[in-house]
Amino acid sequence: MAPTTFDPSKDIPSLTGKIILITGGTAGVGAGTITGLARxxxxxxxxxxxxxxxxxxxxxxVRAVAPGIRISFLPCDLSDLASVQTTANKLLSDLPHLDALMCNAGIMAKPPSLSRDGYEIQFATNHLGHALLVKKLLPLLQKSPDPRIVMVSSTAWRGAPSGGIQFPKLKSPQDMPMGRWLRYGQSKLANMLYARELAKRFPGVLSFSITPGVVNTALVSESSPFTKAIVYLTSRVQTVEEGTHNLLWAITAPKETIKPGAFYEPVGLLSTLATKASKDEALAETLWNWTEAELEKWM
Structure with missing residues (x-):
């Protein structure tokens, strides 16, 4: 991978007038990205x-580096669609517009379980909750002169199960050998494919997906010893500060330098990674249609 020249201390332009929402901002790269943007x-x-x-x-x-900034926290559990609906409705009533939505929150390699709404927990949190937030907030984004949606995915989508996304099993824990990683890969594939479909269906909103790389956040540090061993043996683990760089680039890079619907590795590098599932346009369309049907009652 080519070295990056992106320097957050020099290459982020003024964000004057911008309204930006990031999910999962209480820790890790989300919190670090917020602090970087605040400057x-x-x-x-x-x-x-x-x-x-x-x-x-x-x-x-944030206030230590930008004392006068306006910053707001909204409690939201992305695995609970009622919680997402409540948060989105508050934003719709409070904000005049929205310039950028970064779907960053996520869980990784969790044991088999179901969300409150009966979906596999990683798919519910990483994909479905974000999809509802996106759908609800599109009217606010469309009021911006330069709107963008950034889906934080992972190269772990290469490890999705057979067929990419197992739609008939999404309302089950999907318990299977190596299941926690297969389920995680499935949810991250959904993030990437959903961003591509958003770009196709809403060309007035710049939508694309990224990976921060493998970062030493709670997703790794609070994992089981076996999971941590896999992560450290197969990846270069970055600091949290390093992990924020691709997120900061994604929010602030000039829109003409970004390919709609694409997937970017750190930092700002158009990825050439591909699998049969990641290239499957019919799978992406099926994901879109399935998601639309599941979320209809929450709109």
Whole structure:
């Protein structure tokens, strides 16, 4: 992979007037990205999460570097569609427009379980909750002169199960050998394919997907010893600060330098990775139609 020349301290332009929302901003690369953006004076930074105490820590760090910034925390559990609906409705009533939505929150390699709404927990959190947030907030994004949606995916989509996404099993725990990684790969493939479909269906909104790389956040540090061993043996694990770079690039890079619907590796590198599932346009369309049907009652 070619070395990057992106330097967050020099290459992020002024964000004056911009309203930016990031999911999963209470820790890790989400919190770090918010702090990096705050230095460039956006009009309003908003972030979601489940831990109000951690949110206060993020806000304190942001105000230490940008004392006058407007920053708001919205409690939201992305695995619970009622919680997502409530958060989205509040944003629709409170914001005049939205310039950027970064779908960053996620869980990784969890044991088999179901969400409150009866979906496989990683697919519910990583894909379905974000898809509902996107659908609800599209009217706000379309009021911006330069809107963008960034789906934070992972190269782990290469490890999705047979067929890419096992639609008949998404309302089950999908318990199977190496299942936690297969389920994670499935959800990250959905992030990437959904961004591609958004770009196709809403060309007025710049939509694409990225990976931060493998980062030493709680997703790794709080994993089982076996999971951590796999991560460290197969990847170069970055610091949290390094992990923010691709997110900061994605929010701030000039739109003419970004290919709609594409997948970018750190930092700002158009990925050439591909699998049969990642190239399957029929699979992407099936995912879109399945998601539309599942979310209809929440709109």
């Amino acid at each position: 460039c004076t956006p009009a309003h930074l908003l972030f979601t999460g489940r831990n109000a105490d951690s949110a206060e820590t993020t806000i304190s760090k």
